[in-house]
Amino acid sequence: xxxxxxxxxxxxxxxxxxxxxxxxxxxxxxxxxxxxxxxxxxxxxxxxxxxxxxxxxxxxxxxxxxxxxxxxxxxxxxxxxxxxxxxxxxxxxxxxxxxxxxxxxxxxxxxxxxxxxxxxxxxxxxxxxxxxxxxxxxxxxxxxxxxxxxxxxxxxxxxxxx
Amino acid sequence: xxxxxxxxxxxxxxxxxxxxxxxxxxxxxxxxxxxxxxxxxxxxxxxxxxxxxxxxxxxxxxxxxxxxxxxxxxxxxxxxxxxxxxxxxxxxxxxxxxxxxxxxxxxxxxxxxxxxxxxxxxxxxxxxxxxxxxxxxxxxxxxxxxxxxxxxxxxxxxxxxxxxxxxxxxxxxxxxxxxxxxxxxxxxxxxxxxxxxxxxxxxxxxxxxxxxxxxxxxxxxxxxxxxxxxxxxxxxxxxxxxxxxxxxxxxxxxxxxxxxxxxxxxxxxxxxxxxxxxxxxxxxxxxxxxxxxxxxxxxxxxxxxxxxxxxxxxxxxxxxxxxxxxxxxxxxxxxxxxxxxxxxxxxxxxxxxxxxxxxxxxxxxxxxxxxxxxxxxxxxxxxxxxxxxxxxxxxxxxxxxxxxxxxxxxxxxxxxxxxxxxxxxxxxxxxxxxxxxxxxxxxxxxxxxxxxxxxxxxxxxxxxxxxxxxxxxxxxxxxxxxxxxxxxxxxxxxxxxxxxxxxxxxxxxxxxxxxxxxxxxxxxxxxxxxxxxxxxxxxxxxxxxxxxxxxxxxxxxxxxxxxxxxxxxxxxxxxxxxxxxxxxxxxxxxxxxxxxxxxxxxxxxxxxxxxxxxxxxxxxxxxxxxxxxxxxxxxxxxxxxxxxxxxxxxxxxxxxxxxxxxxxxxxxxxxxxxxxxxxxxxxxxxxxxxxxxxxxxxxxxxxxxxxxxxxxxxxxxxxxxxxxxxxxxxxxxxxxxxxxxxxxxxxxxxxxxxxxxxxxxxxxxxxxxxxxxxxxxxxxxxxxxxxxxxxxxx
Numbered sequence: 001x002x003x004x005x006x007x008x009x010x011x012x013x014x015x016x017x018x019x020x021x022x023x024x025x026x027x028x029x030x031x032x033x034x035x036x037x038x039x040x041x042x043x044x045x046x047x048x049x050x051x052x053x054x055x056x057x058x059x060x061x062x063x064x065x066x067x068x069x070x071x072x073x074x075x076x077x078x079x080x081x082x083x084x085x086x087x088x089x090x091x092x093x094x095x096x097x098x099x100x101x102x103x104x105x106x107x108x109x110x111x112x113x114x115x116x117x118x119x120x121x122x123x124x125x126x127x128x129x130x131x132x133x134x135x136x137x138x139x140x141x142x143x144x145x146x147x148x149x150x151x152x153x154x155x156x157x158x159x160x161x162x
Numbered sequence: 163x164x165x166x167x168x169x170x171x172x173x174x175x176x177x178x179x180x181x182x183x184x185x186x187x188x189x190x191x192x193x194x195x196x197x198x199x200x201x202x203x204x205x206x207x208x209x210x211x212x213x214x215x216x217x218x219x220x221x222x223x224x225x226x227x228x229x230x231x232x233x234x235x236x237x238x239x240x241x242x243x244x245x246x247x248x249x250x251x252x253x254x255x256x257x258x259x260x261x262x263x264x265x266x267x268x269x270x271x272x273x274x275x276x277x278x279x280x281x282x283x284x285x286x287x288x289x290x291x292x293x294x295x296x297x298x299x300x301x302x303x304x305x306x307x308x309x310x311x312x313x314x315x316x317x318x319x320x321x322x323x324x325x326x327x328x329x330x331x332x333x334x335x336x337x338x339x340x341x342x343x344x345x346x347x348x349x350x351x352x353x354x355x356x357x358x359x360x361x362x363x364x365x366x367x368x369x370x371x372x373x374x375x376x377x378x379x380x381x382x383x384x385x386x387x388x389x390x391x392x393x394x395x396x397x398x399x400x401x402x403x404x405x406x407x408x409x410x411x412x413x414x415x416x417x418x419x420x421x422x423x424x425x426x427x428x429x430x431x432x433x434x435x436x437x438x439x440x441x442x443x444x445x446x447x448x449x450x451x452x453x454x455x456x457x458x459x460x461x462x463x464x465x466x467x468x469x470x471x472x473x474x475x476x477x478x479x480x481x482x483x484x485x486x487x488x489x490x491x492x493x494x495x496x497x498x499x500x501x502x503x504x505x506x507x508x509x510x511x512x513x514x515x516x517x518x519x520x521x522x523x524x525x526x527x528x529x530x531x532x533x534x535x536x537x538x539x540x541x542x543x544x545x546x547x548x549x550x551x552x553x554x555x556x557x558x559x560x561x562x563x564x565x566x567x568x569x570x571x572x573x574x575x576x577x578x579x580x581x582x583x584x585x586x587x588x589x590x591x592x593x594x595x596x597x598x599x600x601x602x603x604x605x606x607x608x609x610x611x612x613x614x615x616x617x618x619x620x621x622x623x624x625x626x627x628x629x630x631x632x633x634x635x636x637x638x639x640x641x642x643x644x645x646x647x648x649x650x651x652x653x654x655x656x657x658x659x660x661x662x663x664x665x666x667x668x669x670x671x672x673x674x675x676x677x678x679x680x681x682x683x684x685x686x687x688x689x690x691x692x693x694x695x696x697x698x699x700x701x702x703x704x705x706x707x708x709x710x711x712x713x714x715x716x717x718x719x720x721x722x723x724x725x726x727x728x729x730x731x732x733x734x735x736x737x738x739x740x741x742x743x744x745x746x747x748x749x750x751x752x753x754x755x756x757x758x759x760x761x762x763x764x765x766x767x768x769x770x771x772x773x774x775x776x777x778x779x780x781x782x783x784x785x786x787x788x789x790x791x792x793x794x795x796x797x798x799x800x801x802x803x804x805x806x807x808x809x810x811x812x813x814x815x816x817x818x819x820x821x822x823x824x825x826x827x828x829x830x831x832x833x834x835x836x837x838x839x840x841x842x843x844x845x846x847x848x849x850x851x852x853x854x855x856x857x858x859x860x861x862x863x864x865x866x867x868x869x870x871x872x873x874x875x876x877x878x879x880x881x882x883x884x885x886x887x888x889x890x891x892x893x894x895x896x897x898x899x900x901x902x903x904x905x906x907x908x909x910x911x912x913x914x915x916x917x918x919x920x921x922x923x924x925x926x927x928x929x930x931x932x933x934x935x936x937x938x939x940x941x942x943x944x945x946x947x948x949x950x951x952x953x954x955x956x
Contacts, residue, residue, distance in 0.1 A: 018286075025286075034196035035189015037420075039371050040453035044876035047371060075189035084187070092183040095841045098849060099676030100186030101371040101420030107187060122889065129884040133876070135371050135421050136676050138852030138913075139884040141845055 004068040008033065009077025017064045023057075024048040026064035027074060035076040035104050039133070046132030049105035050074045056112035058105075058131070075104035078111070087111050087149045096145035098136030106132050110146045119150060173685035173695055174904075177841040180681040181700075182674075185418075192417040194375035194390045195450045202377070203232055205436060205449040206288035208278035208295045209459065210270035213306065213529040213869020214318070215299035217268055220278055228291040230283035235439060237267035237277070243442070245404040245434045247494065250396075250649035251501035253525070257328040260319040260527065262494040264431035264438075270299075271318060271493035272529050273869050274458035279435050281443065285450070304529040304869045308467060308490045311528045318493060318527040327491055327525040328500055332507050332583065334519040340582035341518035343473070346482025350473035354481065357472040357554050362938050363543045365465035365490065365863040367457055367873070368536045369881055370675075372420020374460060375450040376433050378440035384706075385441070386413045389433055392426040393713040395671060396497075396650070398705050400429045401437060416703040419675035423853070424535030426675065427715045428461055428497055457879055458871050462863050463536020465490035466503065468547045473518075478559040478566045482518035485510050485547065489525045489533075496534035500525050501648065505634070506540030508583040512548045513592055513632045513807060514570040519582040529869050535715060537853055537914045541633045549629045549919035553926065554935060563923070564596065564605075567630050578900070585634060587805045589897040590833060592630060599809040599831040602891055608813055608827075616931055624826070625814050625928025629920035632807035635908035637716030640799050653799040654718065655710040656726035658687065658734045660792050662779035664772030666691060666698045668730075671711015672723035673703035677910060678842040679719060685838055686724055686904070690731040691771055692758020710797070717804075717908025720838065725902040726798035733794030738774040741792065744785040745769055745777060804899050804907035808832035810916040814924035818932070821947025823859065823925055829891045832912055835898050836905035843909050844892050850913020851890055856882050857914075858921035860940050929953065 001016040008031060015030055027033040027050070036059060039047030048059040051073040059072075078085045087110050090096065097103040106129065113120065113128035120128065125146045126139070134142060185191055222234035237244065247262040265276045278295050282288035305311040305318040311325045318325050334340030350356045377388040385407065391397055394414040402409035419426065432449055440447045451460075466489045473482040489503040503523045511519050538545075556566035572579045574591040581587065600606075605626070612624040637643075638652035657669040668687055670679065684698040701707045712718075735755050742760035743750040752763050761768040769777075774792060777783065781790035813827040830847065837843050860880040864872045873879040898905030918939070925941050926934060933953035937945055 020286075028196075033189075034193070035191060037191075037193060037372070038195075039373065040876045042453065042875045042877050044881075045371065045453070075187075079188060088187040091187050092179050095180065095845045097183060097186055098678070098845060099371065099419065099421040100182065100191065101193070103186050104189050126884040126887075131883075133371065133881050133883065135369060135423070135853075135881065136849045137845060138848035138850070138890070139882075139887050140848040140889055143884060143889065 002065050004065055006067045006069060007071040009074055019063070019065055021064045022060055023062040023064050023067050024059035027059060033074050033076055036074045037101060037104060039101065044133065046109060047102050047105040049108040049132065051108060051112065056109050075107060078107065085111065086153055087114065090145040090149035090152065094141050094145035094148050096137060096142045102132060102134040106134060106142060110149070113146065114150055118153065122147060173689045174838050176685065176839065178681050178685055178695065178839055180678050181684060182678060182680050193372060193420060194377055194388045194417060197377045197388055197448065199377070199379055199446040202446040202448055203281050203283060204285040204288045205439060205447055206280045206285070206292040207276045207432065207455065208280065208292050208297065209455070210273055210275045210277055212270060212299050212301050213273045213304035214302040215270050216302060217270065217277055217297060218300050219298040221296040222278060224296070225280055225291040225294040228287065228294055230287045231291045232281040232283070233443065234278055234280050234295060237263060237265040240265065240438055244438050245401070247429055247431055247434065248400050248404060248497060249495040249500065251498045252647055253330045253500040253504050254328040257495070257500060258322050258324060258326065259495045260322055264434035272531055273871065274531060276431055276435060279439060281439055281447065306528055306530060306865060306869050308465065308488055308526060308528060312488050312524060312526045318529045325527045327495060327527055330504050330523045332521045334582045337584060339584045340516070341482070343482040343484045343518040343520040346518040347471055347473045347484065350481055354476055355474045355555065355558050357551055357558060359470045359551055359554060359936065361468045361470065361547055361550060363464040363466040363468065363546065364939050366463045366536055366857055366861050367863050367879055368423040368425025368460065368463060369457065369879065370421035370423055370425050373451045373453055373456045374426065374430065374432065376436045377446065377448045378436045379446040380440040380444055381446065384411050384413045386415065387433065387437060388415045388417060390419050390426060391416050392419070392422040392675060392715055394673060394703055394705055395711040395713050397429055397433065413706045416673050422675045423537040424463060424539055424715060425460055427535045454875050458874050459531060461496050461532050461534040462492065463533060464543060465533050466543055468543065470547055470551055472551050472555060474555055478555055478561060478569055480514060480516050480570050483510060483516050485521045487523040489523055490530065491525050491527050492530045492532035493527065494532045496532045499532060499534040502535055502540045503543070504540065504646065506544035508585050508634055509541045509544035510548050511582050512545060513572055513630055515572055516582045530865050531871065537850065538911045539716070541911065542854065542915045542918055545631045545633070545915050546919045549631065550922060553923045557930060557935065563628050567628070571630065586802065588802060588900040590632065590805060590807050591895060591897045592807060594895045595807065595831045595833050596630060596809040598893060598895060599811050599829050602831070602893060603811040603827065603829040605811065621817060621819055623816050623818055623928040625816060625924040625926065627812040627814065627920040627922065627924025627927060629810040629916045629923065631810065631916040632805055633912060633915050634803040634805060635717035635911060636721035636800055636804035637718045638803060639801060650712065651799065652712065652722065653797050654712055654723040654726045655795065655797045656723060656730045657795040658730040658793065660734060660771065660775035662776055664697065664775055666693055667701060668698060668727065669701045669708035670723050670727060671708050672714045672719040674714065677719060677846070678839070682720065682838045682842055683724065683727060686727055687731055690728055691734065693771065717910040720906050721804045721899065721902055721908055722798060722800050724904055724906060726796045728903055729796035729798055730794045733796060734792050737792040737794060738771055740788060741774050741778060741784050742769045745783065800901065802901040804835065804901070806832065806834040806907040806909060806912050808912060808916055810920040812920040812924045814921065814928055816925055816928040816946060818929065818950055821943035821950060823941060823946060825888050828888065830916065831893050831895060833895045833897050834909045834912065835907035836896060837894065838906065846909045847892055847913040848890055850911060851917045852882055852887055854914040854917030855921050857918045858939055858941060862940050
């Protein structure tokens with residue numbers, strides 16, 4: 001067992017973990033952060049995507065011990081003070097989810113994408129989400145949601161300048 | 163009194179944002195794998211690496227002594243306790259149906275079948291120990307190729323004596339629904355056109371995003387099973403019927419379920435094993451499959467060879483259609499596995515007035531993963547065949563494929579129309595949907611561009627694909643199912659409960675796994691009862707809450723479950739009416755209900771339905787001779803299927819040097835009757851389209867020569883990504899269904915049924931001038947390139 005200390009969704013946690021334990025297992029099984037889910041065993045689906053120090057990672061591809069000393073944000077920590085993150089709100093507004101299983105990962109990846117590129121084209125959104133699989137939506141409304149979030153972030157920004 | 167008068171019919175047709183979304187976008191979800199119970203143990207399955215083998219010995223001693231392993235159990239340890247995986251639809255009285263033990267003790271019939279289960283304190287420890295279970299096998303020859311298996315060269319189940327499970331035939335001449343197809347073909351050979359083709363429906367994997375998971379809690383009076391299933395009610399029935407546990411002692415819960423697409427329309431070996439283990443060791447257990455296990459052992463779909471003969475006059479009027487199918491069941495006849503191609507039997511004539519039709523299907527057992535429903539279930543296969551061959555007919559006659567369709571389709575003034583397959587289509591308007599789609603697509607301009615590129619000999623050619631599909635859904639009138647030897651009915655159940663505070667609890671036997679029932683059903687009830695959308699709570703997926711139901715598949719939830727809801731709500735109003743009259747001191751006949759309020763005709767006196775709910779709760783003052791209760795239930799058995807249709811147009815670019823294909827444009831106009839929530843409906847179409855497009859272009863479950871699933875992970879089974887797909891242009895026409903009061907038709911499977919032939923027709927259309935009239939799916943660059951090489955050489 002190895003002791004790790006990290007911040008998860010704003011809370012400091014310390015645990016003894018097996019060195020082979022994946023970050024996603026740690027989140028789900030030790031912390032009860034079941035908002036983050038496991039959809040495959042080959043790191044293809046991206047359902048387990050979280051942020052590690054503000055950048056998206058597939059948490060099935062990171063060992064819990066690698067997160068020692070770092071900051072993890074999951075879908076459960078994305079909203080602030082009960083206010084949905086604009087990307088969460090956009091997914092609802094644009095019907096960017098159906099069964100919702102890919103949604104945590106899809107939203108976390110979309111947030112990362114927009115942090116990197118606040119004004120993406122449709123093609124850039126599509127390439128940016130290539131590592132996250134969805135079987136329900138045909139991606140149509142997911143892409144729309146990300147573009148919607150970008151557009152409305154712009155509006156908020158402009159309103160702020162004025 | 164609550165003011166609700168302005169709310170009349172406000173909800174139906176509105177783009178309501180979904181009630182489900184708040185929990186799903188914030189991670190407050192209730193997937194089965196999230197569940198943890200005190201003392202819960204974890205299961206890992208030991209699976210056969212061989213497609214066909216005798217089990218000669220299992221040594222579990224090393225596994226049993228591994229850390230925190232509680233037990234290792236095999237089929238022999240359980241015997242009859244295990245129950246049996248059921249086939250609910252024997253399609254013929256003499257169907258060959260091999261016994262399907264969830265964990266066979268003596269012989270495995272496909273690679274991935276469970277031979278032992280490890281029980282441990284953690285999932286990781288169970289999985290580690292599963293590696294230590296030493297199973298000895300004597301490998302047997304495996305029946306793998308569908309056509310070879312149909313010839314009984316190698317037997318999938320030696321004791322059965324044959325691989326041929328059932329032969330199901332429909333003949334319009336014999337049924338009295340049309341003429342004799344052989345005569346039509348003979349006549350066309352002499353003086354007309356005969357088109358013969360053989361199409362392949364490759365094997366697909368439903369690949370829902372949430373892997374299947376099951377938790378069983380045997381503590382307490384009832385046994386509770388949580389499962390990521392589409393069919394909690396059918397599952398409960400099956401558990402009771404095959405294990406002898408009284409149905410009343412079983413509670414099945416399908417909590418949040420992450421997609422199904424038919425893939426979770428199954429009673430699975432893993433559910434049976436988890437059930438048996440929990441009962442044996444008296445502790446709660448959980449099993450969650452890995453993705454690789456899911457792809458290998460969850461049922462697959464499609465997998466047919468389709469031999470087609472189309473007879474027509476020289477001007478392209480179809481005179482007969484003959485269909486001979488071989489359908490691969492895999493190793494066992496799954497819950498409705500044999501019935502899937504039979505559902506297709508009624509759809510090969512599609513929207514057309516074929517005067518003669520014959521369908522035969524031979525279902526065949528092989529040593530591959532079992533097959534069953536996958537989105538569309540029989541209807542995509544049929545639609546693909548007929549929409550592909552109609553293009554071939556157009557090419558033979560030398561006219562536009564839309565023209566050949568129009569010549570043969572049912573005119574809108576001819577509805578209701580009884581087809582050559584014996585179904586009565588209640589409504590539709592193929593002309594309107596097609597006209598709208600053509601305009602949105604810019605059909606004439608794209609045809610002009612196609613001609614220009616063809617004339618110029620461009621490297622990248624353009625093709626236009628058409629699919630004017632229909633389907634039968636809303637499963638199903640119970641009497642019709644009875645005539646098809648299906649083991650259950652097709653009704654749906656709903657309950658509406660008015661709470662004392664005026665809120666409404668609704669139960670439905672049709673549980674959702676992504677379809678948005680909680681939103682659309684709330685809209686229906688809100689309109690019917692004249693209560694706010696927010697005040698309606700839809701409860702589903704728990705046999706203790708929504709006690710009666712037949713679950714979710716076959717695009718049935720709205721047309722069957724929604725109608726049950728309407729009827730239950732109407733009963734609530736009827737029950738409330740005498741109480742309202744009593745409180746208003748009026749004659750019942752003078753009271754009318756509108757927009758949530760009971761009014762005395764010609765006065766401004768009224769009581770809302772919420773007022774009546776509260777008055778009934780208090781029960782201080784209500785009429786003699788009735789109960790103080792306005793709750794109601796309804797069980798609705800549909801009188802017909804629903805027949806959505808649409809015109810889908812697809813433009814594909816084909817690089818003639820590389821075989822690469824690119825989708826340029828996809829337009830669809832669907833007619834699904836009255837739409838409750840356009841946002842949800844268009845979302846269903848988008849997702850359906852991509853699954854159908856994926857069959858045309860990418861997906862295929864491939865077994866190698868030894869029966870191992872080569873496409874056994876998401877690295878190898880090509881699910882499309884956002885980068886592979888485009889945005890779609892969707893619109894609709896509205897021909898209300900005449901067989902349910904909402905006028906709705908199903909939509910869940912429409913996109914998948916329609917899109918596959920549209921894409922392949924477009925690819926073939928792009929290269930037809932190079933001598934090509936077919937490319938086998940999936941139309942990978944390699945296959946397209948090869949076809950172009952062979953076509954050019956021909």
